[in-house]
Amino acid sequence: INLLLRYGFDAILWDISEEAIQKGIAAIRKTFAYPIKKGSMTEEGLAKLMQEHLKTTTSLEDLKGADLVIEAVLENMKIKQDIWKKLEGICRPDAVFGTNTSALPITELASVLTDPGRMIGLHFFNPAERMQLLEIICGKRTSDQTLSSSVAFGRAIRKVPIVVNDGPGFYVSRQLGALMGGSSLLLEEGVDPAKVEQAFMDFGLPMGPATLSDLTGIDINYHVGKTFEKAFGKRWEMSPLMELVYQTGFYGRKTKAGWFDYSEEKPVPNPKMAAVVQKYLQEKGVKPKEMTEKEIVDRMLVRAINEAAYMIQEGICDRPQDMDLAMIYGTGFPPYRGGILRYADAWGIKNVYDGLVKLEKEYGERFKPCSLLKGMAEKGQTFYKY
Ligand SMILES: NC(=O)c1ccc[n+]([C@@H]2O[C@H](COP(=O)([O-])OP(=O)(O)OC[C@H]3O[C@@H](n4cnc5c(N)ncnc54)[C@H](O)[C@@H]3O)[C@@H](O)[C@H]2O)c1
Structure with missing residues (x-):
């Protein structure tokens, strides 16, 4: 509604009850708080805009x-x-x-x-x-x-x-899931979660997988992950650790605790979640594992690039420039990296493919290279064609 009002449309807000409408109106006002604070809009201006261009109703x-x-x-x-x-x-x-x-x-x-x-x-x-x-x-x-x-x-x-x-998750949710979702595998291997967060931030992403998961909701991510598992089988198999994480009932910011604890002003790692991970690692006899930030990010990126290739192969997407723009404008993927596919081209498709083959041998189908990518690596092709 904010966008419709700002850009000259007349809007009608429908909801199931007068109470729901009032909640909606309050939410719309809140979206204008920033321009009002900055002085580019006044309270009176907003009231006039809403009175003249917004109607509300409970009747379809x-x-x-x-x-x-x-x-x-x-x-x-x-x-x-x-x-x-x-x-x-x-x-x-x-x-x-x-x-x-x-x-x-x-x-x-x-x-x-x-x-x-x-x-x-x-x-x-x-x-x-x-x-x-x-x-x-x-x-x-x-x-x-x-x-x-x-x-x-x-x-x-x-x-x-x-x-x-x-298709399941359309483009952005599936691409982001492929980029971030692999982090659970790293935790299962004993990599320090704080290191994974830092690796993503240093690569230029606005936040790491745990922070993002707390923001979107661990429960939501779990259900989306289940949808992907159902659609794509072993390649998207949910990690057993994620099942345990979901069962804690710590769903992130909305429950005041997830990977982090939000009860104080500054979030701190949630000790109860850390205990769940520790218990899992002890039971499996996993020792702490050292990985460099580059190794962590490379592992996440090859999986993300592979998934992008699957989406082109399946006909979900057809233009690399759209895919790259979507990740930059929808998720904050660092613009100076050019997007997932531009980054892949610069890295070299053969390098990406070889990385996947190696990881597939070690970890199985999760890293199974898409045949489109294999063909591109063999022919020396890039996603962007000039
Ligand atoms: N929250 C997000 O970040 C986000 C982002 C993109 C898309 N979406 C999508 O937007 C939609 C709404 O999500 P949300 O987060 O705003 O949810 P919400 O629970 O905040 O809002 C749901 C709306 O549906 C209305 N509603 C409740 N019961 C209804 C019923 N029986 N019949 C008709 N309307 C009913 C509610 O009054 C409310 O206005 C979902 O399809 C969601 O997937 C959400």
Whole structure:
């Protein structure tokens, strides 16, 4: 809503109850706190903007004149499908239906519609008023018209729109999962978690895997990880240590403790979580393992690059520049590294492939190189073609 109001659209906020709407209004106001504090906007200016361009309602009927509907209700297939079915009977036939789901398949969501061509994924990143990326996801039947309207809309609200096809985690969540998820394997081998965090920060990422996991929620990551395991089998097998971590009930910031303890002003490592890791390592007879920061980051990156190649091979993504922009604008991947694929090209695809082969021998399928990458290594190709 912040973006719609800022960039000249009229908006209607629908929610299930007046109480939910009031919560929504308070959340919208909060998104304008920064410009008000900085003096680029006034309280009166915001009040006027909201009064003139924002309506609220608990009746879906009021959306009948909308050009675009962006749905962001609970992450539940049935709830979302029920709402979309109702909206199809209310909205104009040319209205675009955008869903902000983080992971539900767009094709399945759209399957309840008479015209599935009008549905598309519009995946915003938190906080939506500040993060630059808009990941646009085409379902199997999304029409060209729906896609072009969505890209135009993304540009109108000053986002960097990138277009991908439907698949588990779409592009960004799967790419980030591949980059960060491998850290659990390092912990299982006895590498110090603090060292892993530091290695990522020194590489230029805004935070390490434990900090990120606490921010998004260890429970959310666990469920997303399970989805990937179901879709991709052994290559994404959940580590036994992660099962134990999930069972602690420490889910991160929202429960005031995860990998870190947030009860004081400055987060400190959570001793109870450290004890879970220690107990696991003792039971398995694992000794502490020394790795350099470069070894840690290289291990994470070869897996991430391999997953990127799988996504190109599967037709989820087609343009390396979009993939790189998505990681930079959606996750804070260091811009001066150029993105996952630009980095891979500079590193040398043969080096990446050889690294994977070695790791596959040692650790199994998790590092199984994608055949696209193998072919590229043999032919001396790069992701970016000039
Ligand atoms: N939180 C994020 O960082 C993030 C990022 C990208 C996408 N998303 C997606 O946005 C959607 C909403 O996530 P959220 O984190 O804002 O959740 P939330 O729980 O904060 O909000 C859910 C909204 O759904 C409404 N709702 C509750 N029960 C409902 C029902 N039975 N029918 C219709 N509406 C109902 C609530 O009133 C509320 O407005 C999800 O699909 C989520 O995957 C979230």
